[in-house]
Amino acid sequence: MAQIKTLADLQAVKERVYATMKTRVEGFDKNLPQIRIAMATIGIQAGAKEIYDYFIDQTDAKQIKAIVMQTSVIDDGNQQPVVVKVTMPDGESKIYENVDKKTADAIIDSLKA
Amino acid sequence: MSEYKMHILVCGGPGCSASKSEQIAANLRSHLQQEGLEKEVNVVLTGCFGFCEAGPIIKIMPDNVFYVKVQPEDAKEIVQEHIIKGRMVERLLYTEPSNGKKTPLDTDTDFYKKQVRIALRNCGIIDPENIEEYIALDGYKALATCLTEYTPEKVIEIVSASGLSGRGGAGFPTGRKWAATAKSKAEQKYIVCNADEGDPGAFMDRSILEGDPHSVLEAMAIAGYAVGADKGLIYIRAEYPLAIHRLQIALDQARDRGLLGKDIFSTGFNFDIELRYGAGAFVCGEATALIHSMEGLRGEPTMKPPRTSDKGYLGMPTNVNNVETYANVPAIILKGADWFSSIGTENSKGTKVFALAGQIKNVGLIEVPMGITLREIIYEIGGGMNGGKKFKAIQTGGPSGGCLTEKHLDIPIDYKSLSDAGSMMGSGGMVIMDESSCMVSIAKFYLDFTVEESCGKCTPCRIGNKRLYELLDKITQGKGTMEDLDNLRNLSHVIKDTSLCGLGQSSPNPVLSTLDNFWDEYVEHVKEHKCRAGVCKALMKYEINPEVCVGCTACARNCPVNAIKGEKKQAHQINQEACIKCGTCMEKCKFGAISIK
Numbered sequence: 161m162a163q164i165k166t167l168a169d170l171q172a173v174k175e176r177v178y179a180t181m182k183t184r185v186e187g188f189d190k191n192l193p194q195i196r197i198a199m200a201t202i203g204i205q206a207g208a209k210e211i212y213d214y215f216i217d218q219t220d221a222k223q224i225k226a227i228v229m230q231t232s233v234i235d236d237g238n239q240q241p242v243v244v245k246v247t248m249p250d251g252e253s254k255i256y257e258n259v260d261k262k263t264a265d266a267i268i269d270s271l272k273a
Numbered sequence: 274m275s276e277y278k279m280h281i282l283v284c285g286g287p288g289c290s291a292s293k294s295e296q297i298a299a300n301l302r303s304h305l306q307q308e309g310l311e312k313e314v315n316v317v318l319t320g321c322f323g324f325c326e327a328g329p330i331i332k333i334m335p336d337n338v339f340y341v342k343v344q345p346e347d348a349k350e351i352v353q354e355h356i357i358k359g360r361m362v363e364r365l366l367y368t369e370p371s372n373g374k375k376t377p378l379d380t381d382t383d384f385y386k387k388q389v390r391i392a393l394r395n396c397g398i399i400d401p402e403n404i405e406e407y408i409a410l411d412g413y414k415a416l417a418t419c420l421t422e423y424t425p426e427k428v429i430e431i432v433s434a435s436g437l438s439g440r441g442g443a444g445f446p447t448g449r450k451w452a453a454t455a456k457s458k459a460e461q462k463y464i465v466c467n468a469d470e471g472d473p474g475a476f477m478d479r480s481i482l483e484g485d486p487h488s489v490l491e492a493m494a495i496a497g498y499a500v501g502a503d504k505g506l507i508y509i510r511a512e513y514p515l516a517i518h519r520l521q522i523a524l525d526q527a528r529d530r531g532l533l534g535k536d537i538f539s540t541g542f543n544f545d546i547e548l549r550y551g552a553g554a555f556v557c558g559e560a561t562a563l564i565h566s567m568e569g570l571r572g573e574p575t576m577k578p579p580r581t582s583d584k585g586y587l588g589m590p591t592n593v594n595n596v597e598t599y600a601n602v603p604a605i606i607l608k609g610a611d612w613f614s615s616i617g618t619e620n621s622k623g624t625k626v627f628a629l630a631g632q633i634k635n636v637g638l639i640e641v642p643m644g645i646t647l648r649e650i651i652y653e654i655g656g657g658m659n660g661g662k663k664f665k666a667i668q669t670g671g672p673s674g675g676c677l678t679e680k681h682l683d684i685p686i687d688y689k690s691l692s693d694a695g696s697m698m699g700s701g702g703m704v705i706m707d708e709s710s711c712m713v714s715i716a717k718f719y720l721d722f723t724v725e726e727s728c729g730k731c732t733p734c735r736i737g738n739k740r741l742y743e744l745l746d747k748i749t750q751g752k753g754t755m756e757d758l759d760n761l762r763n764l765s766h767v768i769k770d771t772s773l774c775g776l777g778q779s780s781p782n783p784v785l786s787t788l789d790n791f792w793d794e795y796v797e798h799v800k801e802h803k804c805r806a807g808v809c810k811a812l813m814k815y816e817i818n819p820e821v822c823v824g825c826t827a828c829a830r831n832c833p834v835n836a837i838k839g840e841k842k843q844a845h846q847i848n849q850e851a852c853i854k855c856g857t858c859m860e861k862c863k864f865g866a867i868s869i870k
Contacts, residue, residue, distance in 0.1 A: 163531035165539045167417045170408060177409035183335040184280035184317075185398060185410070199358055216278070227335075229278070231359035 188227055191249050193271055195219075196231040197259075198243040206241035214264055215244075224271050246271075277315040279356065282332040284397065286321025286480060287515065289329040293345050294318070297329060300348035305356070314356055320396040320484015323638035324384055327367055332379065332397070339379040340365040370634050370656045383653050384635050389616065391624050392440075392477075392600040393640045396484030401519050404526040407487040413532050415606035416491050419498055420540045428499040429455060432602065434610035436622030441467055441558065441595030442673065442699045443775065444621070444688040447602075450592060453582035454500040457590035462502035464493050465586065465593040467563060468509035468516070471555040472671030473722060475702035477626040478596035480638055482509070482516035485600065486523035490546060492599035494533065495606065497544045500592050505546035508563050510553040520548060555672070555726035558700075559774045560585075560593040562728065573730045574774035595700070597626055617643030621687030625698065631668075631705035632659045641686075648682040651705055662707035666790070670699025672719045672726075673779030675786025676712060695786040697779070711808035712791040713798055717745040719783040727776065734777030737768040741784060748795065749809040751802040758795055762788055807869050810854045814870040817858075819844035821866035828858035828867065 164170050178185075188194070197203070197212045215228045234243045234255060242260070246267060247253040256263055283289075283298040298318050305311045322330045327341035331351070338361055340351065347365060354360045366375040371383055379385050390396075399406040407413070419428050433448025454462060466489060470478040482489065493505040509517055524546060527533040535543045549567045556562045557572040564586050566572035585591025601623060605613045614622045621643040627650070629636050634656030641650065647667055651657070658664055666676045675696035684690045688698050706715070720742040729735045744761050747753050765781030765788075772778045788795060797803045804812040817828070817837075822844040829837040829845055836852045839845030847858070859867040 161526075161529050164408075164413070165531060167414075167421060167538070170413055170417055173405055173408045174411070174414075177405040180277055180315075181280070181399075181406060181409050183277065184282070184315075185334075187335040187337050196359075204357075229359065230357065 192225050192227050193249060194227045194229065194247045195267070196229055196234065196245045196247070198234045198245075199230040200233045202241050203243065208242050211242055211244070211259055211261070211264055214261055215268070218264065218268050222268060222272070224268055226268075226271055277313060279314045279336075280334045281314060281316045281351075281356075282319050282334065282397065283316060284320075284322045284328060284330045285318040285401075286323075286325070286328075286483065287476065288325040289321070290515070292329045294329040294331075294343075296345040297331065297343055297348055300345050301331075301352065304349050304352040308352060308357060310352075310356065317400045319398060320401050321393075321480040321638055322397040323388075323393065323480075323640075324379075324382075324635065325637040326635045327637075337379070338377045339367065341367045383656060384637070384639075387645065387649060387654055388640055389624050389642045390640050391604050391613075391616075392481060392488075392597050392626055393484070393638070394604060395488065396480060399485065401484050401486055402522050404487060404523065404530060404532075407485070411607060412487055412603070413491055415603035416494050416498075416532070417538050418606060419495050420538045420542055425455065425499045425501065428495060428606070431606060431610045432499070435605045435613040436610075436617070437598065437601055437605060437613065438621070438688065439595060440597035440601075440625065440700070442670070442697065444698060447594060447598055450582060450594065451496060451499050453580065454502075454590050454592040457583050459590050461504070461587075461589045462500055463586045463589060463591040464497045464500070464502045464505040465560075465564070465567075465581075465591055466493055466505065466507040466599055467558060467560070467593055467595045468507055468513075469551050469553075469558045469563060470510070470513075470596070470700060471553070471558045471726075472673075472700050472702045474630045474704055475628045475671060475700050477628055477638060477701050479513050479516050481596050481600050481626075482513070483519055486516075486520050487527065488600045488603055489596055490520075490523055490527055490533065492602035493546060494537070494544045495602055496592055496594070496599070498542055500590075502590075502592070503543045503545070505544065506549050506567060506586065507546060508549045508551055508557070508567055511550040512553045517548065517550070524548070554728070555722070556728045556774070556776050559776060562774065563593065564591065571728070573728045574776075576773065597701075618685055618687045620689050625686070625701055627701045627703050629655055629703050629705065631703075632662065632707045632709075633657065633705045634659055643687045644685040646683050646685055647677065650686075650703070651682070655705065658705075658707050660707075662709065664705070665708050665710055666706045666712065666715075668696075668704040668706065668715065668719075668783070669702070670697035670779075670782070671702045672722050673697060673775065673782055674699045674702075675782045676706075676715065676790060677786070678790045695789055696782070709806050709808070711749075711804050711806040712787045712794050713745060713749055713804075714806075714808045716783045716787045717742065717749060720745055720780070723776065723780040727780075731771075731773040731777060733768045733771040734773070734780065737764055737772075738777070738780055740764060741768070741781060745784070748798050749804070750811045751798065751809070753799045755796075755799055758788070758799065813854050814849060815847055815852060815854065815856070815858060815867055816870050817845050817847055818866045818868065821864055823864055823866075825863070827861045827863065831857050831861045833857065 244256045244259045332339040369376045429451045437447045438444045557566045559574045562572045562574040581591045626640045668676050727734045824842040836848045
């Protein structure tokens with residue numbers, strides 16, 4: 161292991177490791193939009209896991225600051241089959257149905273602005 | 274390494290690991306792997322969460338949901354439901370005793386609401402076996418700051434100004450101790466960490482060492498810089514194998530990263546730490562006895578002066594502080610003396626860790642600001658008495674402390690008010706008792722401990738405590754006299770005044786405080802041969818009410834010593850001479866005919 165010889169070395173380790181622990185220490189950042197993907201049985205069957213992974217990759221790639229997380233049935237469960245709910249920090253939310261990669265891109269791009 | 278989406282924190286403290294928390298972590302990992310989630314969800318075995326009553330505990334971040342009394346078999350449901358589907362596992366949520374509601378957020382519980390965590394800041398959050406996680410939460414930054422920006426004098430000034438005082442019991446100001454060792458001139462000085470936690474029921478030092486060992490190592494290095502020592506020693510009891518294991522890992526990792534050893538932070542400062550194992554003798558918590566034990570001599574105290582800051586380990590100036598005291602130091606350096614001294618009371622600054630035990634709902638480890646009242650600790654954090662029973666007494670400070678009562682519940686907890694009330698802060702054990710505890714027996718229990726643990730060097734402690742114990746035993750046998758009660762008090766004062774070290778000087782405290790606060794109970798034992806709590810067996814009498822007894826013979830058949838006689842369908846009688854007071858007859862009687870008199 162590399163020796164830590166200066167305050168800058170220490171700071172570098174801190175920043176690198178803290179990034180991996182941020183969610184553990186701080187919990188959710190309430191100032192970020194939240195993207196919830198419904199992952200109940202039907203959602204998973206219809207490929208929600210793939211869409212979930214796609215959201216994670218794309219928000220990273222496009223450097224969009226958002227919390228991507230899984231949830232169970234969204235609202236009353238009438239929407240089918242891959243459902244995504246986006247909640248903005250001000251509390252406003254919108255539900256998208258039949259989400260595929262194309263819709264996912266549109267959702268991510270809408271958060272860019 | 275990419276960012277984990279979720280962290281599952283599993284308590285690896287002593288209580289939870291005894292309830293298979295390591296198995297829970299292993300099961301969680303394997304279920305996550307089956308679901309292909311091991312790169313997104315991180316399972317961390319942390320130090321103690323403190324809420325031992327509800328263990329084993331796991332906490333899921335960032336959701337901030339905590340589950341209690343988790344079994345290894347629950348891992349699958351947690352992964353399937355919470356992690357994959359995002360639904361909380363209702364049945365594993367904590368139910369708040371005060372309102373009966375399920376409480377998913379730990380910060381909302383009565384147990385955690387009033388706590389302020391400084392010494393335990395990282396316990397339950399970081400992986401204690403990974404130095405990088407400690408560094409990520411500003412670990413070793415205080416040491417870097419001291420070495421590169423502050424003079425040793427400045428470090429001592431900050432510690433003094435913070436008002437930090439010894440958390441091992443006596444409460445000596447830490448800054449003054451450091452200054453005294455710094456002033457002593459010698460070629461070699463030592464920094465010692467007293468991890469010989471000996472009070473029955475206390476486990477705060479153990480939890481810190483198991484949950485956040487680096488905080489102690491860092492503080493010892495800071496102390497080394499402040500007083501001019503390049504060698505540290507941790508005296509830890511061999512009964513703490515997990516703490517030793519984690520300390521060893523922490524030492525290896527710190528040396529590996531150059532945070533211990535030669536030329537730390539390229540400043541020319543050298544510091545390294547060795548572990549020394551103690552055999553678990555209570556007297557070795559006393560600084561001079563501890564040092565003799567480390568030197569390979571018998572663990573016996575010596576007269577002070579000379580103080581250890583002048584002549585300590587191998588005759589060299591030595592600074593001895595307790596684990597919890599050290600754990601506070603890095604936070605004080607980083608956040609400043611003003612921040613620390615703003616917490617607590619006029620005379621006692623900062624926080625104190627207490628181990629709650631006894632007949633309350635929430636037992637566990639808590640860290641609270643000085644000045645909180647016993648009532649808040651017992652009824653809010655502790656959740657009140659178990660089984661709806663009535664509060665009787667609280668024992669603080671272990672064998673050196675005393676028993677406080679109802680009338681003391683509203684005094685603010687600090688060093689001075691506890692000792693004014695006849696008890697002491699001690700290392701932080703708190704045993705809460707209800708009406709089923711006999712105070713004479715409690716005093717006897719602590720004396721039994723001191724008699725066993727007295728090193729035997731000085732007469733008042735060796736012989737005096739033994740005589741105290743015999744007097745108490747006589748009283749619990751129903752053979753005590755009023756003169757014995759006077760003798761108890763006189764002898765206690767003699768032992769306190771004439772003993773060599775802190776052990777003997779404080780060992781009569783449980784006797785004196787119970788005499789003061791529960792005088793009636795002593796008198797009852799002596800004059801009426803009665804133990805109101807029903808604890809002293811010699812004073813108990815099982816009796817059969819002939820009007821209720823139907824002569825079913827169940828009691829007579831189950832009595833292990835054949836002390837019950839009587840014809841079938843006739844009222845039975847207990848032969849009091851033969852009775853061993855085991856209580857079996859009362860258990861077996863279906864008619865409630867047997868009672869304790």
